[in-house]
Structures are given as structure tokens and as C-alpha cells.
């Protein structure tokens with residue numbers, strides 16, 4: 679009886695945890711990105727790329743989705759060309775974001791795109807496959823960027 683109660687409690691905890699993860703609000707997480715990319719994502723030309731120009735197109739391809747997720751998870755260090763402008767900066771890995779939070783913030787960034795939503799499971803796969811990459815290697819994953 680006690681055991682069953684404990685199991686039920688554990689299950690309830692799991693369900694509650696899943697709800698927290700789902701409720702992870704991309705807009706709230708985005709606040710940490712806004713320090714550099716600005717509240718509306720427009721960025722600062724030449725310093726912090728706009729997240730409004732190319733991200734939706736990137737989210738529409740498998741390679742682009744992987745790049746976007748790993749830019750957040752591993753950081754990215756160009757050269758990059760975003761919206762025709764050159765960037766040679768470094769974005770630090772956004773440590774402390776779990777898979778659900780990375781998915782939520784990316785869905786916030788590409789809100790309004792027709793691409794399918796990022797899921798925690800998808801992000802987990804990119805994270806596992808990209809664990810050896812540094813920011814420069816992530817930059818080279820960017821489709822359509824002449825970063826060499």
C-alpha cells in the first residue's frame with residue numbers, strides 16, 4: 679500500500695515536472711537572450727545578429743535546425759553572415775538550459791514560421807550529437823553561410 683502510494687506520488691511528480699517543462703515559457707527564457715539580441719530580436723548590426731532575418735528559414739531544414747539548437751547549447755563563434763551582414767563575434771554557450779527550455783526559446787524565436795515546433799526530444803538528439811563541438815565548429819554547421 680505504502681509502495682503504491684509512493685509510486686503514485688512519484689508519477690504525480692513526473693507529470694508535474696512535465697507540465698513545468700511544457701509551461702517553460704519561451705518568452706521568459708528569451709529574456710536572457712535579449713541582453714544581446716535585444717527584446718525584439720533585431721540585434722545590433724555587426725555585433726549581435728538579428729534573430730528575425732534567417733532563423734525561420736534555418737528552422738525549415740534539418741541542418742538549419744541542428745545549427746540553431748547547437749548555437750544555443752554550445753555557443754557559436756563565426757565568421758557568420760546573417761542577413762548579408764558579417765559577424766565575427768562569439769556567443770557563449772547558454773548554459774543551464776535543459777532540452778525543453780532550448781526548444782521553448784527556439785520556438786519563441788521562430789514564432790510565426792511554418793516550420794514544425796522544436797521538441798525537447800529533438801533538442802536532446804542535437805545535444806548528444808554535438809557534445810564535442812566548440813563555437814567555431816557550430817558556425818561551420820550553418821547552412822548557407824560562407825563561413826570558412
Ligand code: HEC
Pocket residue numbers: 707708710711712713714715725726727728729732733746749750754755756757758760765766767768769770772783784787817820
Ligand atoms: C552575450 C551575448 C549573447 C547572448 C546572451 C545570446 N547570444 Fe545569440 N549570438 C550572440 C552573438 C555575438 C552571435 C553571433 C556570433 C558570431 O559572430 O559567430 C549570436 C548568434 C546567435 C544565433 C545564430 C544566428 C544566425 O542567423 O546564424 C542564434 C540562433 C542565437 N544567437 C540565438 C540566441 C538565443 C536563443 C539566446 C538566448 C537563449 C542567445 N542567442 C543569447 C550573442 C549572444
